[in-house]
Amino acid sequence: xxxxxxxxxxxxxxxxxxxxxxxxxxxxxxxxxxxxxxxxxxxxxxxxxxxxxxxxxxxxxxxxxxxxxxxxxxxxxxxxxxxxxxxxxxxxxxxxxxxxxxxxxxxxxxxxxxxxxxxxxxxxxxxxxxxxxxxxxxxxxxxxxxxxxxxxxxxxxxxxxxxxxxxxxxxxxxxxxxxxxxxxxxxxxxxxxxxxxxxxxxxxxxxxxxxxxxxxxxxxxxxxxxxxxxxxxxxxxxxxxxxxxxxxxxxxxxxxxxxxxxxxxxxxxxxxxxxxxxxxxxxxxxxxxxxxxxxxxxxxxxxxxxxxxxxxxxxxxxxxxxxxxxxxxxxxxxxxxxxxxxxxxxxxxxxxxxxxxxxxxxxxxxxxxxxxxxxxxxxxxxxxxxxxxxxxxxxxxxxxxxxxxxxxxxxxxxxxxxxxxxxxxxxxxxxxxxxxxxxxxxxxxxxxxxxxxxxxxxxxxxxxxxxxxxxxxxxxxxxxxxxxxxxxxxxxxxxxxxxxxxxxxxxxxxxxxxxxxxxxxxxxxxxxxxx
Amino acid sequence: xxxxxxxxxxxxxxxxxxxxxxxxxxxxxxxxxxxxxxxxxxxxxxxxxxxxxxxxxxxxxxxxxxxxxxxxxxxxxxxxxxxxxxxxxxxxxxxxxxxxxxxxxxxxxxxxxxxxxxxxxxxxxxxxxxxxxxxxxxxxxxxxxxxxxxxxxxxxxxxxxxxxxxxxxxxxxxxxxxxxxxxxxxxxxxxxxxxxxxxxxxxxxxxxxxxxxxxxxxxxxxxxxxxxxxxxxxxxxxxxxxxxxxxxxxxxxxxxxxxxxxxxxxxxxxxxxxxxxxxxxxxxxxxxxxxxxxxxxxxxxxxxxxxxxxxxxxxxxxxxxxxxxxxxxxxxxxxxxxxxxxxxxxxxxxxxxxxxxxxxxxxxxxxxxxxxxxxxxxxxxxxxxxxxxxxxxxxxxxxxxxxxxxxxxxxxxxxxxxxxxxxxxxxxxxxxxxxxxxxxxxxxxxxxxxxxxxxxxxxxxx
Numbered sequence: 001x002x003x004x005x006x007x008x009x010x011x012x013x014x015x016x017x018x019x020x021x022x023x024x025x026x027x028x029x030x031x032x033x034x035x036x037x038x039x040x041x042x043x044x045x046x047x048x049x050x051x052x053x054x055x056x057x058x059x060x061x062x063x064x065x066x067x068x069x070x071x072x073x074x075x076x077x078x079x080x081x082x083x084x085x086x087x088x089x090x091x092x093x094x095x096x097x098x099x100x101x102x103x104x105x106x107x108x109x110x111x112x113x114x115x116x117x118x119x120x121x122x123x124x125x126x127x128x129x130x131x132x133x134x135x136x137x138x139x140x141x142x143x144x145x146x147x148x149x150x151x152x153x154x155x156x157x158x159x160x161x162x163x164x165x166x167x168x169x170x171x172x173x174x175x176x177x178x179x180x181x182x183x184x185x186x187x188x189x190x191x192x193x194x195x196x197x198x199x200x201x202x203x204x205x206x207x208x209x210x211x212x213x214x215x216x217x218x219x220x221x222x223x224x225x226x227x228x229x230x231x232x233x234x235x236x237x238x239x240x241x242x243x244x245x246x247x248x249x250x251x252x253x254x255x256x257x258x259x260x261x262x263x264x265x266x267x268x269x270x271x272x273x274x275x276x277x278x279x280x281x282x283x284x285x286x287x288x289x290x291x292x293x294x295x296x297x298x299x300x301x302x303x304x305x306x307x308x309x310x311x312x313x314x315x316x317x318x319x320x321x322x323x324x325x326x327x328x329x330x331x332x333x334x335x336x337x338x339x340x341x342x343x344x345x346x347x348x349x350x351x352x353x354x355x356x357x358x359x360x361x362x363x364x365x366x367x368x369x370x371x372x373x374x375x376x377x378x379x380x381x382x383x384x385x386x387x388x389x390x391x392x393x394x395x396x397x398x399x400x401x402x403x404x405x406x407x408x409x410x411x412x413x414x415x416x417x418x419x420x421x422x423x424x425x426x427x428x429x430x431x432x433x434x435x436x437x438x439x440x441x442x443x444x445x446x447x448x449x450x451x452x453x454x455x456x457x458x459x460x461x462x463x464x465x466x467x468x469x470x471x472x473x474x475x476x477x478x479x480x481x482x483x484x485x486x487x488x489x490x491x492x493x494x495x496x497x498x499x500x501x502x503x504x505x506x507x508x509x510x511x512x513x514x515x516x517x518x519x520x521x522x523x524x525x526x527x528x529x530x531x
Numbered sequence: 532x533x534x535x536x537x538x539x540x541x542x543x544x545x546x547x548x549x550x551x552x553x554x555x556x557x558x559x560x561x562x563x564x565x566x567x568x569x570x571x572x573x574x575x576x577x578x579x580x581x582x583x584x585x586x587x588x589x590x591x592x593x594x595x596x597x598x599x600x601x602x603x604x605x606x607x608x609x610x611x612x613x614x615x616x617x618x619x620x621x622x623x624x625x626x627x628x629x630x631x632x633x634x635x636x637x638x639x640x641x642x643x644x645x646x647x648x649x650x651x652x653x654x655x656x657x658x659x660x661x662x663x664x665x666x667x668x669x670x671x672x673x674x675x676x677x678x679x680x681x682x683x684x685x686x687x688x689x690x691x692x693x694x695x696x697x698x699x700x701x702x703x704x705x706x707x708x709x710x711x712x713x714x715x716x717x718x719x720x721x722x723x724x725x726x727x728x729x730x731x732x733x734x735x736x737x738x739x740x741x742x743x744x745x746x747x748x749x750x751x752x753x754x755x756x757x758x759x760x761x762x763x764x765x766x767x768x769x770x771x772x773x774x775x776x777x778x779x780x781x782x783x784x785x786x787x788x789x790x791x792x793x794x795x796x797x798x799x800x801x802x803x804x805x806x807x808x809x810x811x812x813x814x815x816x817x818x819x820x821x822x823x824x825x826x827x828x829x830x831x832x833x834x835x836x837x838x839x840x841x842x843x844x845x846x847x848x849x850x851x852x853x854x855x856x857x858x859x860x861x862x863x864x865x866x867x868x869x870x871x872x873x874x875x876x877x878x879x880x881x882x883x884x885x886x887x888x889x890x891x892x893x894x895x896x897x898x899x900x901x902x903x904x905x906x907x908x909x910x911x912x913x914x915x916x917x918x919x920x921x922x923x924x925x926x927x928x929x930x931x932x933x934x935x936x937x938x939x940x941x942x943x944x945x946x947x948x949x950x951x952x953x954x955x956x957x958x959x960x961x962x963x964x965x966x967x968x969x970x971x972x973x974x975x976x977x978x979x980x981x982x983x984x985x986x987x988x989x990x991x992x993x
Contacts, residue, residue, distance in 0.1 A: 021710035159728050159821050194731070195824060202847045218827055221835040237841045389843070397840040405731060405826035413733035413826065423789060426730065427740050431722045491716030512712055 004336030005348040005386040006376070007241070008369075009210060011187050012039070012355035013063035013151050015468035016519050020074055024286055027481055031069055032082040035129065036294060038359035039070075040117045041366035043125070043132045046141070049373055056141055056373045057385045060133065060355065061187035063147040064174040065466070067130055068519050071178075076127040083121070086294060087114050089283045093271070093295060096279075102311050106297050109314055134179060143387035145185035146175040146206070149520070152465035153417040155194040155405065156426060162440075163433040163465070165200050166527040170462065172204045173527075174520060184389045185209060187352075189467050190417070191243070191408035198233035198240070198403075208239040208388045210352055215406035216242030223401050228339045228347035230388070231401035240403045241388055246335060247351035250328060258324040259362035262302045263316045266309050267361060269298040296363075321364040325371035326379075333382040348391050349383070352408075422470035425486055432461050432493050433528075439497060440528040449507075450500060451525075456510065457496040458525040459517050464489035492517070572596065578611040579604060597637055601630040609633060727805050729820035734797030734828035737763075740789035741805045743817050751815045756807030759785050762814060763792060766822060767800040775802070798827030935973050942972045 014034060019025040049056055062070075069075050090111040097103035125131050136142035148154060149170040157163045168186070175183040185208040186201060193215055201209060208230065216227050219240075223231055227242030254260045272284050272293035284291050298309035299317070332349060339347035358365030376385055409416040418426075436457060443450055464486050472482035492513050499505045567575070569589040576584035576592050579599055584592065601609065609629040613621045616636060621629060727741035739761065748756075761783050764775035783790055783805075794801060801823055806816040841847075935941060937954040948956045974981050 021707045023705045156730055158823070159730070205847050207843065207847065214828075217830060220827075220831040221833040221837070222831045224836060232839050232841060237839070237847055239841075393843045396842050397838055400837045400839045404828075405824075411733055414731060415733050415736070418730055418732045418738050420791075423738055423740070423791075426728070427742070427789070428718050430728055431724070487716045487718055488713050490718055491713045494719075495713075509712065512710060516710060516712075 002346070002381060002384040003340040004346045004383040005391055006332055006336075006383050007059060007348055007350045007386055007388055007391065009059040009061075009187075009350065009352035010042075010355040010358070011061045011147075011352060012066055013061065013147060013189075014066045014069065015466050016065035016069065016150065016463055016517075018069060018072060018075055018516075018518075020516065026285060026291070027478065028075065028078065029082065029291075031066075031075065032079050033292070033294065034356055034360060035070075035079060035121070036083070036086070036117060037363070038356050038366070039129055040120050041359045042355070042369075043120055043129060044116065045366050045370035045373075046132070046136055047120075047124075049370065050136070050139065050141065054374055054377050055385075056377065057143070057387045057390065058141065058373075059143045059145060059185070059387045061145050061147050062130070062133060063151050063187075063189075064149050064171050064178075065151065065519060067174070067178050070130045071128055080122070080127065083114075083118065085283055087111075087118070089271075089293060090114055090295065092279075103297060106312060106314075107295075110295055130178070137179060143184065143389055144175075144179055145187055146171045146183035147187045148189040148467075149174065150462045150466040151189040151468065152462075153190050153192045153407070153414065153467040153470070154188060154197060155192045155407065155414050156417055157430075157433070157465070158194045158197075160430060160433045160437070161200070162437045162528050162530055163461075164197065165203065165531070166458070167462070167465070168200050168204050168206070169527045170458075170520060170523060172206070173522070173524075177522060191215070191352075191406065192414065192417075192467075193240075193403055193407070194405050195402065196235070198236040198238040201238050202236035206238065208241060208392060210241050210243065210350065210388075211403055212406050212408040212412060213243050213245045213248075214412055215403045216240060216401075218404035218406070219401040220404075221399075221401060224399050225339075225343050225347065227350065228343060229345075229395075229398055230348070230392070231399050231403065234400050234402050239388070239392055239398065240401075241348070241350045243352055243408065244335075244349045246331065247328075247349060248353075250331065251351070251353060252357070258328075258368065259357070259365070260300065261320050261324070262300050263313070263320040264300050265296055265312050265317060265363040266298045266300045266306075267296065267363075269296055269306055269309050271295045271297065317364050318367060321368040322371050325368050325375055328368075328372055329375045329380060333380055336383040346395070348386065348388075350388075416474055417467055417470045419470075419474045421476070422473040425470060425473075428486070428490050429461075429465055432464065432490060435494075435497055436461050436525070436528045437530060439500065440526055441530055443500075444526070444529070449505060452510065452514070453496050453500045453505065454525040455523050456514055456517070457493050457500070458523055458528060459520055460489045460493040460496065460513075463517055463519065464493070489517070567593075575612055575615055578608055578615055580608055599637075601633055725818055727803060727818040727820040729801065729803050729823050731823050731825055732791070734826050735794055737792045737794055737801060737803070737823065737825070738789070739792065739803050739805075739820055741818055741820070742788065743805065747817050751807045751817060754807075754813075754815050755809035755811070756815055757810055758808045759783050759787075760806055760808055760814065761790060761792065762804045762806065762816070763794065764802045764804070765796075765799050766802050767824075769800070780808075794825060797825055797829070800824045936975065938975075940974045942974075 012034075014031050017025070017027045017030060019028060090107060093107040094104065094111055097107045120132075121127060121129065133142060133144060137144050148167040150167070152163075152167050154164050154167065157167070171186070172183050183204075183206060186206045188197070188209050188211075191210060191212045193209070193211055198209070213227050216223055216231060219231060223229075223242075227244055230239040230241045232239055249256060251257055251259070258264075270292045272280060272295075273290045277288065280290075280293070281288060283293050297312055299312040301308070301310045335349060336347055339349075358369060362368075373385070376383070405414075406412055407414060407416075439454060439457065443454060446454060469482040469486050473479050496510070496513070499510070569592065572589060572592040573584050573587075576587075576596060579596065581587075581592075581595055581599075587595070606626040606629065609626065610621060612633060613624075613629060616633075618632060618636070621632070624632070721742055723744060724742050725744055725747060727739060730738045732738050759782070761781040762778050763781060764778045766775050769775065781790065781792055792803070803820040804814075804816040805818040805820075806814055808814055935950070935954050935956070937950060937952060939950070939954065941948045941950065941956050950956045972981065
């Protein structure tokens with residue numbers, strides 16, 4: 001008889017990057033890599049678990065930009081091209097390495113993995129992997145929660161309640177269109193919470209959200225059960241679940257965590273950088289600049305230079321994943337037993353992760369997850385997997401606490417998105433917000449053309465608000481792209497509103513903008529109006 | 532003259548097959564000017580006496596060389612050029628022949644079917660080779676396919692690399708230029724508004740940005756504005772009024788439009804005014820920011836066990852819409868309170884020691900029913916043994932704390948509880964639905980005295 005619960009939460013988000021104006025665009029590959037290395041492997045293990053009738057329940061966010069991109073025909077077509085190229089490369093690799101038994105084996109390993117991925121992507125789900133996740137949700141093994149419309153870091157928009165509301169309402173509308181039901185929960189972008197944000201969630205009838213541990217631990221009054229039970233926000237009744245620190249350290253930490261194990265695959269040794277320019281030219285960027293190809297032959301090995309890495313051995317890595325899954329489960333058993341002893345009622349351990357950690361950064365992550373799920377189902381009887389929604393259905397009495405301002409970013413607050421490198425953007429983003437709110441209030445009953453302009457302006461604003469841009473500026477790679485995106489969306493936004501107000505509309509230009517920034521086709525700009 | 536009749540090509544092909552390890556400059560001679568590297572063109576131009584050859588761009592050099600009137604050059608210059616281009620048997624040639632050969636050399640264009648010196652590949656074959664390589668086949672495979680009679684390692688890698696550059700341009704993905712709009716977009720410097728926005732960065736840092744119109748600044752100047760300031764007010768627990776507990780000033784730059792501000796105390800509320808101080812020390816505010824609260828960044832000292840039951844199937848949306856009218860009532864009407872029945876019984880008496888009875892009151896706090904903070908109080912008779920167990924009191928239900936002699940031992944459900952130096956102890960009792968009984972036992976030092984309190988809970992499971 002289980003005496004506690006584990007809620008595994010995978011957060012999948014990528015910024016909206018779609019450039020029909022370029023045949024090749026490097027940043028688009030963020031998504032291709034994520035499909036190849038994370039989403040398809042996850043679907044592979046979910047399908048296996050479902051086929052084997054293993055009982056499990058997981059929670060996942062699929063942010064609106066990611067969902068939109070996964071269903072975009074242009075990007076699907078380009079992904080297939082990308083895929084075919086990698087496939088071709090593995091074929092060449094099998095030839096190139098045929099003299100070396102170990103590397104030949106690894107090349108063949110990749111080739112076979114790709115065959116499986118192709119079968120899943122093209123044949124099983126007809127290039128639309130969102131269908132897979134929809135299916136799991138209908139089967140009841142997966143609970144998909146929504147996210148901010150474009151993953152804006154909401155605490156930085158606390159001065160503009162309308163903007164916060166629009167991010168949430170447009171996301172829930174999108175969720176309904178995409179998944180055909182109401183979202184029960186939300187993943188606040190970057191777990192960014194500010195006091196009374198929950199009231200905006202209640203308006204959209206969202207019942208729960210996730211926080212970093214200190215958001216719960218520092219709530220008022222003192223939470224009796226720490227992060228082992230959700231709390232209800234006073235005034236709204238929305239439940240807040242806190243991240244379990246132990247779970248996150250074991251999996252996230254590159255030093256103490258599992259992904260740093262010497263037997264696991266090394267992320268930074270990629271043949272895109274290792275092999276001759278002549279050989280690899282076709283598989284890197286068209287201008288000849290090197291990039292990751294996803295084919296990596298070495299393991300982490302230990303604290304050695306990249307050059308001194310030892311060859312990867314999938315068998316050993318699988319064994320390690322098995323060991324680590326067992327270890328994770330064992331730790332959760334002890335944790336649940338202890339917490340149950342102290343609380344006298346079933347605790348819930350919430351373990352949220354970036355989905356891209358599994359597979360992309362930690363190659364063995366999906367396998368580890370599969371092993372973990374199987375072990376939890378068959379090798380123990382202390383706790384069971386659950387989704388927050390089902391937990392709240394079973395246990396509806398909780399302490400009433402006001403959570404604290406927090407995020408799961410560096411330092412735990414807003415500093416990563418409000419740093420010397422990116423603080424300048426808020427002047428513009430807030431101005432755009434005010435202009436949008438004003439316009440939404442001024443045009444309650446628009447003409448057809450006015451509606452087009454206003455809706456597109458709303459899209460531009462939302463795209464500019466994405467937390468990915470300040471994140472990239474702070475992280476310091478691809479900064480130019482992030483700055484360019486904000487500038488372009490801002491320019492289009494102001495131009496659209498200027499055309500609206502002056503009534504001199506350049507329809508050709510508007511059509512192009514609509515074609516380029518085509519997220520949220522059914523958006524209603526009136527979500528920005530003041531209440 | 533057709534390429535097939537080019538005597539030079541025959542010579543070089545033959546030579547190459549016989550002696551593959553030839554002077555590298557031979558590569559040069561078979562290529563038209565447009566494929567020479569810039570350094571090679573510079574060398575050639577130098578020999579032709581072109582002024583400032585080293586400073587010209589590659590395309591320029593090609594043009595100059597093609598336009599060159601070879602006849603006007605000295606024979607030595609022509610010979611030097613021919614040598615550099617790897618042309619053989621020229622030392623005894625007349626100036627006229629030199630000019631002719633060089634002209635032919637220069638005039639060769641990409642389309643010329645010239646056998647690549649030393650490699651036995653035609654330009655088209657080379658092109659194909661490079662293209663094939665660009666498309667992903669390995670060089671050896673391509674070379675094998677193209678030229679059965681050519682030794683594989685002779686594939687001119689350097690040549691291919693250069694050709695690759697050309698191919699890369701040819702293969703550069705297409706751009707739909709009509710869609711490249713707003714590429715050089717710039718953000719406006721200012722929006723001509725009067726606004727100060729205050730944001731929370733973390734418990735100890737605020738960020739403020741502002742914009743002031745010139746007329747306000749002019750007004751401040753007319754009032755004798757001198758030192759630009761940010762005044763940071765602590766407005767914790769104060770409502771919308773303009774009152775404050777305290778403030779401090781931050782000197783800002785005159786031109787600054789944003790500032791990161793350190794606030795030493797976490798968990799407070801702040802408002803900022805942007806302004807100036809005039810000569811008499813008077814503060815002239817230009818703008819007032821919004822109010823923010825910084826996170827407390829610590830575990831709350833407030834302990835209050837207020838629980839709520841919110842059935843998951845009950846929609847919050849309706850409640851939230853009504854909230855604008857009556858916030859607390861509507862939410863709390865939806866909340867079924869948890870009822871707790873508490874009963875405490877003193878059980879056994881210690882067999883070994885004589886109980887001295889005195890009246891003590893033990894307060895037991897229950898979960899607050901009806902969302903309030905009402906405590907159920909249970910009167911309890913505590914028997915205090917003579918020995919060192921001076922008193923022994925239970926204060927709370929879920930979290931139980933108490934105190935006894937520092938050298939006593941306390942057990943709950945048979946498990947020992949740690950005491951601190953002054954005999955305080957603290958533990959939590961499980962509290963699920965249903966009836967529960969927990970014996971709490973205290974022994975005096977050396978187990979002479981024993982006292983037991985039985986806590987009974989029952990919580991309705993509905």
